[in-house]
Amino acid sequence: MLAILLVSAASSAAIAQQAPKPEQVIKWRQSVYQTLAWYNGRIKASVDGTYNKDDVIRAANGIAAIANSGLGALYPAGTETGKGWRETSVKPELFTDGAKAGEAARKFISEANELAKVANTGDAAAVKVQFGKLGATCKGCHDDFRKKD
Amino acid sequence: MLAILLVSAASSAAIAQQAPKPEQVIKWRQSVYQTLAWYNGRIKASVDGTYNKDDVIRAANGIAAIANSGLGALYPAGTETGKGWRETSVKPELFTDGAKAGEAARKFISEANELAKVANTGDAAAVKVQFGKLGATCKGCHDDFRKKD
Numbered sequence: 575m576l577a578i579l580l581v582s583a584a585s586s587a588a589i590a591q592q593a594p595k596p597e598q599v600i601k602w603r604q605s606v607y608q609t610l611a612w613y614n615g616r617i618k619a620s621v622d623g624t625y626n627k628d629d630v631i632r633a634a635n636g637i638a639a640i641a642n643s644g645l646g647a648l649y650p651a652g653t654e655t656g657k658g659w660r661e662t663s664v665k666p667e668l669f670t671d672g673a674k675a676g677e678a679a680r681k682f683i684s685e686a687n688e689l690a691k692v693a694n695t696g697d698a699a700a701v702k703v704q705f706g707k708l709g710a711t712c713k714g715c716h717d718d719f720r721k722k723d
Numbered sequence: 724m725l726a727i728l729l730v731s732a733a734s735s736a737a738i739a740q741q742a743p744k745p746e747q748v749i750k751w752r753q754s755v756y757q758t759l760a761w762y763n764g765r766i767k768a769s770v771d772g773t774y775n776k777d778d779v780i781r782a783a784n785g786i787a788a789i790a791n792s793g794l795g796a797l798y799p800a801g802t803e804t805g806k807g808w809r810e811t812s813v814k815p816e817l818f819t820d821g822a823k824a825g826e827a828a829r830k831f832i833s834e835a836n837e838l839a840k841v842a843n844t845g846d847a848a849a850v851k852v853q854f855g856k857l858g859a860t861c862k863g864c865h866d867d868f869r870k871k872d
Binding site: 642 | 751753755757760761764785788789792809
């Protein structure tokens with residue numbers, strides 16, 4: 575009985591820890607995409623202007639680590655609407671078409687990991703091509719799952 | 724003369740790309756710290772509750788990649804005050820005591836990289852210790868360079 579109570583208490587504690595408020599989750603996910611935008615802008619500046627190998631590596635590693643970090647956890651039930659830093663722009667389809675959302679996520683992760691690899695070579699032309707492929711996965715997901723501003 | 728003009732135009736374009744508006748930079752930096760907070764909370768949930776090795780690895784890799792991504796670029800002159808998502812909480816000291824800020828950044832990067840290494844071992848007790856060391860660098864920097872809410 576004590577064991578059950580302890581397990582129950584531990585589970586409750588774990589659940590409490592693992593269930594931040596919807597507005598906090600929405601704030602996190604808006605922040606994650608802004609962080610990606612920061613890295614994106616830095617790579618764009620390099621491929622369109624003076625190429626900075628080290629900066630591209632750092633930014634591409636940032637994108638890849640975020641892509642691999644389990645972004646799906648930022649879309650729990652209860653965050654279909656609501657305000658983080660601002661009202662969420664997510665479309666309901668992201669929550670109702672899990673297969674399509676999962677496929678979009680897999681493409682993003684795959685192209686992000688490839689960009690991190692290519693960035694390490696310092697081949698600016700190859701980075702530009704791969705950066706375009708990554709951008710296409712961003713745009714595809716935005717078209718399908720993000721409301722127009 | 725044409726060459727000079729072209730070089731000048733290219734430089735101007737590069738500068739334009741590399742100088743986003745202060746409010747955008749502040750928004751990015753607030754977003755970066757929120758992203759770190761998301762990862763931090765996930766690791767905390769693991770070390771305080773049920774340990775999830777894969778989740779800790781993903782979160783620790785996210786923190787390390789961000790730490791290594793050149794956060795100093797988020798503190799250009801002109802962003803001492805201003806509003807991103809909200810008014811910045813940065814103290815003026817961050818801009819006037821470069822040596823101290825640089826040392827704080829180096830400590831953060833070092834402990835973050837160590838945490839990513841330790842996370843890969845799956846040794847929950849060691850992660851807890853290293854997570855504490857990383858947290859101390861966060862707190863130290865906040866104490867020195869971030870206004871109280």
